[in-house]
Amino acid sequence: MTFAHRHLLGIEQLSPQDITTILDLAETYVDLNRQSAKHCDVLSGLTQINMFFENSTRTQASFELAGKRLGADVMNMAMQASSIKKGETLIDTAMTLNAMHPDLLVVRHPHSGAVDLLAQKVNCAVLNAGDGRHEHPTQALLDALTIRRAKGRLHRLSIAICGDIAHSRVARSNLLLLGKMENRIRLIGPPTLMPSGIGEFGVEVYDDMRKGLRDVDVVMMLRLQKERMDGGFIPSEREYYHRYGLDAEKLALAKPDAIVMHPGPMNRGVEIDGTLADDINRSVIQEQVEMGVAVRMAAMELLTRPLTTGAAV
Amino acid sequence: MSELYFTNARLIDPEAGTNALGWLRVADGQIAATGAGDAPRAPAGTTVIDCGGKCLAPGIVDLGVKVCEPGERHKESYRSAGRAAAAGGVTTIVTRPDTAPTIDSPETLEFVTRRAQADAPVNVVPMAALTKGRQGREMTEIGFLMDAGAVAFSDCDHVVADAKVLSRALSYARALGALVIGHPQEPGLSKGAAATSGKFASLRGLPAVSPMAERMGLDRDIALLEMTGARYHADQITTARALPALERAKANGLDITAGVGIHHLTLNEFDVADYRTFFKLKPPLRAEDDRQAVIEAVRTGLIDVICSMHTPQDEESKRLPFEEAASGAVGLETLLPAAMRLYHAGALDLPTLFRAMSLNPAKRLGLASGRLSAGAPADLVLFDPDAPFVLDRFTLLSKSKNTPFDGGRMQGRVLATYVGGAPVYRRD
Numbered sequence: 001m002t003f004a005h006r007h008l009l010g011i012e013q014l015s016p017q018d019i020t021t022i023l024d025l026a027e028t029y030v031d032l033n034r035q036s037a038k039h040c041d042v043l044s045g046l047t048q049i050n051m052f053f054e055n056s057t058r059t060q061a062s063f064e065l066a067g068k069r070l071g072a073d074v075m076n077m078a079m080q081a082s083s084i085k086k087g088e089t090l091i092d093t094a095m096t097l098n099a100m101h102p103d104l105l106v107v108r109h110p111h112s113g114a115v116d117l118l119a120q121k122v123n124c125a126v127l128n129a130g131d132g133r134h135e136h137p138t139q140a141l142l143d144a145l146t147i148r149r150a151k152g153r154l155h156r157l158s159i160a161i162c163g164d165i166a167h168s169r170v171a172r173s174n175l176l177l178l179g180k181m182e183n184r185i186r187l188i189g190p191p192t193l194m195p196s197g198i199g200e201f202g203v204e205v206y207d208d209m210r211k212g213l214r215d216v217d218v219v220m221m222l223r224l225q226k227e228r229m230d231g232g233f234i235p236s237e238r239e240y241y242h243r244y245g246l247d248a249e250k251l252a253l254a255k256p257d258a259i260v261m262h263p264g265p266m267n268r269g270v271e272i273d274g275t276l277a278d279d280i281n282r283s284v285i286q287e288q289v290e291m292g293v294a295v296r297m298a299a300m301e302l303l304t305r306p307l308t309t310g311a312a313v
Numbered sequence: 314m315s316e317l318y319f320t321n322a323r324l325i326d327p328e329a330g331t332n333a334l335g336w337l338r339v340a341d342g343q344i345a346a347t348g349a350g351d352a353p354r355a356p357a358g359t360t361v362i363d364c365g366g367k368c369l370a371p372g373i374v375d376l377g378v379k380v381c382e383p384g385e386r387h388k389e390s391y392r393s394a395g396r397a398a399a400a401g402g403v404t405t406i407v408t409r410p411d412t413a414p415t416i417d418s419p420e421t422l423e424f425v426t427r428r429a430q431a432d433a434p435v436n437v438v439p440m441a442a443l444t445k446g447r448q449g450r451e452m453t454e455i456g457f458l459m460d461a462g463a464v465a466f467s468d469c470d471h472v473v474a475d476a477k478v479l480s481r482a483l484s485y486a487r488a489l490g491a492l493v494i495g496h497p498q499e500p501g502l503s504k505g506a507a508a509t510s511g512k513f514a515s516l517r518g519l520p521a522v523s524p525m526a527e528r529m530g531l532d533r534d535i536a537l538l539e540m541t542g543a544r545y546h547a548d549q550i551t552t553a554r555a556l557p558a559l560e561r562a563k564a565n566g567l568d569i570t571a572g573v574g575i576h577h578l579t580l581n582e583f584d585v586a587d588y589r590t591f592f593k594l595k596p597p598l599r600a601e602d603d604r605q606a607v608i609e610a611v612r613t614g615l616i617d618v619i620c621s622m623h624t625p626q627d628e629e630s631k632r633l634p635f636e637e638a639a640s641g642a643v644g645l646e647t648l649l650p651a652a653m654r655l656y657h658a659g660a661l662d663l664p665t666l667f668r669a670m671s672l673n674p675a676k677r678l679g680l681a682s683g684r685l686s687a688g689a690p691a692d693l694v695l696f697d698p699d700a701p702f703v704l705d706r707f708t709l710l711s712k713s714k715n716t717p718f719d720g721g722r723m724q725g726r727v728l729a730t731y732v733g734g735a736p737v738y739r740r741d
Contacts, residue, residue, distance in 0.1 A: 012516075091632055112518035113588030114634035132636070134518030169518060196510030196521055 003302040007119045007126040010135035011176040019177060023145050023154075026291070026298035030145075033069070033294055042301050042308055043072035046103040051093075052129070053079040053109040058264055058289070059129055059139075063106045066296035072104070090114060091121050098122040103304055107131075112169075125303040127296075133169050138299060139263055140173035142291040144181070146284050147218055149291075150259050155182045160212055160254070162188040163222035163244060163271050164233075166195045170263045171222055175201065188212035189244060192233045209244050213253045221246055221262045221272050237270055247273040251282065259284050316340045317691070317734055320352040322364035326685045327371065327668035337369060339691040342733035346687055364695060367728060370667045371683050372404025372692035373648060374674040376572060377440075377467075377494075377548055378623040379641070380406070382428055383421065384413035388713050389625035394645065395433025397710040399738035401646035402694030402727040403621075405436040405682060407674070410447070411469040417442035417453045419461040426462055434737040435730075436692070438678065440465045443482050443493060447471040452482040455491050464678045467494035467548065470595050470640075472530060474500045476537065483543035492544045492677065497530035497555065498596060507636050508597045513582050519635060524552040524603060527596060531555045535562045538569060546677060547571040550616055551599050553606035560615055570677050572618035573607055575644055575651045580604075580717060590631045590638035591717045594622070608660050611669055617677065619669040621648040625713030643711045647718050653698050653725025663698065691734035700726040 003021055005013065014022075032038060048067040052060050060076060067074040079093070088096075090109070097105065098121070105126045107115045112132030119126040130136040148154040159178055165171045165187050178185055185203040187194065198205055206212030213219060224240065234240045246260065260276060260283045268274035277283050301308075317339035324335040324347060336352035338345045338359075355361050375398065381388040398406050408425070410416035416425055422441055429437035441463035445451045448471075455466060466486060472495075473479040486493050506522030508514035514521035531547060535558060538545050550559060550571045562569050576594055581601045585592045592598060599607075610616040624641025631638050644651075652670065655661045675683025682692045706719035730738040 089629070089632065090634060109634065111634035111636045113636075116587055117632075117634055132518050132634075166515075172516065172518060195515035196523070197512035197515050200512040201515075 003305070005303070008137055008299050008303060009116055009119060009126065009128045011137050011140050011173045011180070012135065014180070016180050019141070019144065019180065022141055022295065022298050022302060023148060025301065026141070026145050026294040029294035029297040030291065033290070038069050039071065040069070041071035043067065043070035043304060046072045046304055046307065047101065048072040048074045048104040048106065048300070049097055049102045050074065050076045050106045051079050051097070051108070052077070053107070053114070054130070055080070056108055056129070059108065062289070062292045063129060063296055066293050066300060067104070069293070070297055070300060072300075090118060094118045094121050098124070103307055104300060127299060127303065130169055133167050133172070135173045136169040137173050138292070138296050139170050140177040141299065142288055142295040143174055143220065143261060143263070144177055145291040145295055146261065146288050147259070149287070150284055151217060157217040158184045158186070158215060159218040159220060160186045160188055160216040161220045161222065162209065162212070162246065164193040164224050164228060165189050165222070166193045167225065167228065168222050174220065175203065186212050186216065190234060209250055210253055213250055216254045217258055219246060219251065219254055219258055219260050221260065223263065223265065224267060224271050241270055245269070245271055245273065246276060248276055251276065258282070261285065261288060264289070316345070316356070316359040318352065318355045318359045318361045319369055320361060320363050321366055322369040322695070323366060324685060325368050325370035325663045325667050327664050327672040328684055328686060330664045330668075332663050334366070337685065339734045342691055342735070344685060344687055344689050344691050347685055367695055367697050368663065369693060369695050370663070371671040371685055371689070372694045372730060372732065373402050373670045374405040374407065374678070374680065374683050375403045375623065375645065375648065376407045376618055376620045376674040376678070377409055378406040378621065378645065379409045379411060379625060381412060381625055383424065388627050389711055391429045391432040391437065393710060393712045394623070395435050395437070397645040398433070398435045399730045400710050400727060402649045402696060402730050403435060403645050404692035404694065404730060404732050405438060405675070405680065406433070406645070407464065407678065408437060408439045409469050410440055410442040410467065411471070415442045415447050417445050417447070419454060419457045422458055422461045422463060435732050436682070438462070438464045438680070440467050440494065442466065443468045444473060444478065449473040449475055449478055452478070452485060455486055456489055459489060459491055465492040465494050465546070468496070470496050472496055472498050472500040476533065480537050480541055483537055483541040483545070487541055487543040490544065492546060494546045494548050495534045497527050497534055497547050497550065499526040499529035502526040502529065503596070506597065507593060508585065509582050509599050511582065511600060513585075517585070517588065522597065524554055524599060527552045528555040528558060531558050535567065535569065538562070538567045542568070544568045546618070549574050549577065549596060549622065550610070551577040551596050551607060552603045556606060556610050556615060563615070570617040570673070571615075572620050573611065573616050574622035575619055575648050576622065576642055576717060578604065578608055578611070578619065579651045579654050584717065588635040590633065590635055591642060591715050591719065593635060593638055593640050594642060595640040608655065612661055612665060617669065617673040619652065619666070620674070621645055625711055626715045627713055631715055641715070643709065643713055643716050645711065646709050647704065647716055647723070649694070649696060649727055650704070650723040650725040651718065653723070656698060657724055691731055693731040694727055695729040696725060696727045698725045700724065702726060
């Protein structure tokens with residue numbers, strides 16, 4: 001099992017083998033996390049710093065828990081509240097933290113490419129926890145693990161990604177990952193929320209959700225950001241729900257065993273019907289959260305393996 | 314002043330469209346005579362310069378150079394820009410008014426002219442803003458500014474969004490015969506954009522603008538030209554979609570010309586790669602199809618001018634996430650070597666390149682330079698189009714080192730530059 005990457009900046013750089021490596025290792029952590037003693041010490045003595053330049057509760061908690069369960073010393077920094085306000089640049093902040101000798105930096109930033117930039121300037125492994133509209137690799141990996149466990153495979157599936165594709169890093173990372181694993185991908189959403197050049201991505205694009213959902217194995221919903229709801233991109237919340245919200249009637253067009261996913265946090269009644277989200281027979285949303293911790297533990301172990309085993313990358 | 318006699322030179326004459334061995338004689342700072350083949354015997358007292366078969370062309374007239382005085386002299390001063398220009402074979406820099414404060418009053422323009430005369434070894438001709446503070450609300454004192462030496466009026470990358478304001482400024486400028494330089498871009502559509510829309514921008518997650526925004530901006534400006542009859546130059550046409558509109562406007566007899574920056578001719582959107590901010594330009598780099606179409610437009614003469622769009626930025630304003638980083642690249646010293654990429658690729662021949670870099674901008678601004686004919690100022694560049702080198706950005710003479718060609722393999726070097734017959738640069 002080799003993993004020849006210094007950082008995890010995106011799915012783009014990963015091979016199908018890399019993806020399988022991470023998911024296989026994550027499976028072992030799923031088992032560990034279900035025991036009452038959830039601790040192991042593969043990251044013992046290492047320092048993990050979570051730098052979130054953008055608000056996050058769920059992802060930050062997931063990374064924090066993952067690090068702690070692996071035995072790392074975890075520090076959280078809410079970057080909005082700190083030096084950024086004092087005019088310090090991203091690189092200065094990175095260099096300051098770098099001087100404290102962390103072994104792993106987990107970074108989220110509102111601008112695409114900011115995590116790549118930071119990774120060029122520090123000596124430790126950097127894990128992208130979401131940069132602008134670019135990538136959110138651990139989200140795609142946890143989605144992949146969820147799909148693989150629910151469907152028994154991660155290839156030759158028909159997967160619909162629905163909603164605000166244009167502004168979604170989750171959609172980009174999933175597109176890349178699911179494409180690399182040879183699935184059929186459909187993107188569903190209003191044209192105002194589709195990225196440019198989408199015709200060249202090798203995916204099917206639908207603006208009619210009913211057509212797009214026909215016979216798919218997986219329905220992946222995306223969150224619609226509040227600031228995009230009024231007038232600019234869509235006429236209103238209620239028209240969006242009518243045309244692009246997932247409810248039982250629309251889901252009935254998918255395969256009978258199709259699963260429903262959502263990266264959270266959900267807007268019930270905007271992109272997804274509340275009852276459907278809670279339907280344990282169809283919705284795997286809670287399982288996604290569970291897989292998140294396991295996948296992040298796997299990714300962190302793989303990135304720090306050269307430190308913990310002394311092996312060359 | 315003693316006479317100069319260039320012999321054994323490959324004369325690049327953009328007026329005649331020729332490229333042939335010959336000689337050129339300079340007297341009193343002007344080109345006195347040129348001829349083909351072997352030179353007649355030099356009269357006594359002349360300095361003979363054997364060019365060894367290298368190219369001698371009219372010095373480049375770079376339309377749209379930013380020198381950061383007043384306001385940000387740490388990025389570029391008249392001294393550093395002038396030295397960089399001389400090293401790049403640029404004998405005339407046409408400066409932009411997008412400084413801080415804006416060059417929008419005769420007083421500021423006089424300051425700039427004084428600084429330029431004191432410090433720059435090459436000719437400096439200034440442009441002034443079209444509207445006060447480049448705010449797009451009130452026109453500047455176009456008449457006074459022309460009296461003070463302004464050769465053209467431009468708000469640079471601040472598009473005058475209000476069509477009424479622009480139409481009045483154009484009408485007023487027409488009465489004075491002033492040249493107005495526009496930045497064709499639909500400001501609403503291009504707001505916040507850091508890349509050209511398409512697959513690459515989507516994969517990188519960058520806010521992007523459709524190439525259509527350029528055509529929309531150009532269409533509007535052309536409509537206003539029909540209305541006002543002003544003299545107009547589009548600073549940068551970078552997309553295929555804008556070209557038919559430009560062609561129609563020229564065919565309809567409007568007084569319109571267009572330029573393109575060297576970076577848009579030699580680089581495309583993929584060069585941004587992993588968020589390399591030195592490749593962040595305004596307008597953003599385009600698709601390869603657009604680049605090819607624009608090269609073809611330069612070849613046919615539809616696009617008149619190639620310029621460097623020299624825009625110095627310090628390290629701090631580039632060492633930022635791509636969206637936050639400043640736009641622009643320095644180009645005075647790399648314009649000629651980059652243009653040689655087009656020559657070596659077989660896309661454009663040398664007379665065509667110097668028509669776009671020297672002759673056309675000079676003609677458009679009413680300058681006597683840009684030619685190799687007798688009576689023109691002896692603004693000359695001697696260069697070796699084949700000399701290879703790897704560009705190290707820290708060797709640039711500009712104070713700012715933000716070139717996208719850092720580490721690039723270039724071919725084509727300036728050997729010497731003359732302004733008014735006086736040497737201002739010589740490569741050792």
